[in-house]
Every structure is written in C-alpha cells, then in structure tokens.
Amino acid sequence: MTRSKSGPPGNSSGGISGAIAGDLEPCGTCGRSVAPRALFCHACGAAQPPRPLDPFTRLGLERRFDIDLEQLTKQHAGFTRAMDPDRFAARGPRQQANAKAQVEALREAYDVLRDPIRRAHALLTLLGGTPAVDDADGNGDEEIADLATRLSRAEDALELDRIGADLSQRVEACIKYLTPAFRKAQTASGPESPPASDGAARILARLERLEALAADVRDRRAALTPPRP
Incomplete structure (x- = not known):
C-alpha cells in the first residue's frame, strides 16, 4: 500500500x-x-x-x-x-x-x-444525492410560510427581532437534525441507499429557506438602525 x-x-x-x-x-x-x-x-x-x-x-x-x-x-x-x-x-x-x-x-x-449549508451540499454530493426541490403540496412549508407572512407585515424592530429569534431556533434545529439524517444515509446499503439521502436533502432545503428569511430579517433590521455619527 x-x-x-x-x-x-x-x-x-x-x-x-x-x-x-x-x-x-x-x-x-x-x-x-x-x-x-x-x-x-x-x-x-x-x-x-x-x-x-x-x-x-x-x-x-x-x-x-x-x-x-x-x-x-x-x-x-x-x-x-x-x-x-x-x-x-x-x-x-x-x-x-x-x-x-x-x-x-x-x-x-x-x-x-x-458553513453548515455548504458542508451539507458537499456531503450530499459525495453520497450521490440531489438537492430537494419545493414540493408541490407544500408539505412541511406551513411554518415557513407563516414566518414569511409575519416578516412581510413586520413594521418595527421589535417584531423583526422576534422573527429573527424564531428563525434562529429553527435554523439550529435543522442543523441538529442533519447529523442523524446524514448518518442514516451513510450507513444505508444496497438498493435502498440512494433514497436514504432524501431525508437529509429535505432538511437541507428547509434550512436554506430559513436562512434566506433570516438574511432578509438582518437586512431589514439593518435598514432600521440609524447610522453612527
């Protein structure tokens, strides 16, 4: 060797x-x-x-x-x-x-x-998986849709901070759940192996949507912060 x-x-x-x-x-x-x-x-x-x-x-x-x-x-x-x-x-x-x-x-x-998202994409690629796409039925997206609605109606910094905190908790949960999802995909064998990465792909897709909303919150929050003299 x-x-x-x-x-x-x-x-x-x-x-x-x-x-x-x-x-x-x-x-x-x-x-x-x-x-x-x-x-x-x-x-x-x-x-x-x-x-x-x-x-x-x-x-x-x-x-x-x-x-x-x-x-x-x-x-x-x-x-x-x-x-x-x-x-x-x-x-x-x-x-x-x-x-x-x-x-x-x-x-x-x-x-x-x-970066958790880029790391997950890299690992998903190595496993031969493909990124999940938004499913037509909207399964699992109701919570995200509610957060997006709240964000569209937010008018003050306090509400933006509340939404940001909610998003942060959900982002951390997604990152936590990716670990067992990838472990399951990596320990699977035989003809069931390719679909085994689907769970990780779905969590990753959710994480990306949450991060996109969090970025929007940060941008809007920064716009409400007066510039330093």
Whole structure:
C-alpha cells in the first residue's frame, strides 16, 4: 500500500500520514509517485499542485456532517502554514505558484466545511444525492410560510427581532437534525441507499429557506438602525 505524507519536507511528524485513495501521479520535480492529497512530494519535498478533491479529503477530515470545527480550524491553519509560498522562494516561481494554489484550495475547502449549508451540499454530493426541490403540496412549508407572512407585515424592530429569534431556533434545529439524517444515509446499503439521502436533502432545503428569511430579517433590521455619527 502506498503511503504519502502531507506535511512539510524533513518533518516526519508533520501533516497527516496514511493511505490515500486515488490514482498516484508523478511529482513534477523528481518523477516519484505522489498521492492525490499530498501537499509535498515525500521523496524530494517539492510543493505539489492541488488535485481535484472533496473538501473533507483535502483537509484530512472524516466525511461526516458533524465535523469537529476546532479540528477543522487546526487542520486548515497547519496546512496553510506549511504551504506558505515564502517557504518556497528559493525553489523558484513554479513551486511558489503550486504553494499559492494549495493555500487557495485549502481556504476554499475550509470555507465550505465551516458553513453548515455548504458542508451539507458537499456531503450530499459525495453520497450521490440531489438537492430537494419545493414540493408541490407544500408539505412541511406551513411554518415557513407563516414566518414569511409575519416578516412581510413586520413594521418595527421589535417584531423583526422576534422573527429573527424564531428563525434562529429553527435554523439550529435543522442543523441538529442533519447529523442523524446524514448518518442514516451513510450507513444505508444496497438498493435502498440512494433514497436514504432524501431525508437529509429535505432538511437541507428547509434550512436554506430559513436562512434566506433570516438574511432578509438582518437586512431589514439593518435598514432600521440609524447610522453612527
């Protein structure tokens, strides 16, 4: 089994070591085989260009919705420090460009995973699921419709704050329910597997509608706040 370190050259404890799924590719500097997730070539230490990876794999995290956000931050910070383009100044512009591209790819993965909606979309895609669409019968939307009506009639900051608080509670509930929904989808097997992600997709769709209303509340609330002198 091929093993590759994603830590900096000369540091055997840096990064994450382990088997990486996917096709090996040759290092552009020494030609030795490099795993898709490797930041460095384990043979010569050359910075590798980022390969197409899902955000969980890029940051060395388990594919699950309830990720450890503290660990996410540590992974991102550690990998980003290791790929500081200034470290590669003596290696020439090509490796500096690779390091910069790695930093950008790590940042994009971090931004996806720290946002519950984007993280859920990423995981749903990995499970082969598809985003839910509003169903024609409006099942499950009555509560959201009521909140939208309240928002359309709100005329003062106090009512907007009440609506905002209600939305916040429902957003937190959706995020909480996504964890078991994704676990169910990930543990399903056989011909029932594809529909198993439907529950998570429906909760995600509801979460997005709630977030859209919350954003509207924030915008309207900001419009009622007098500018600072």
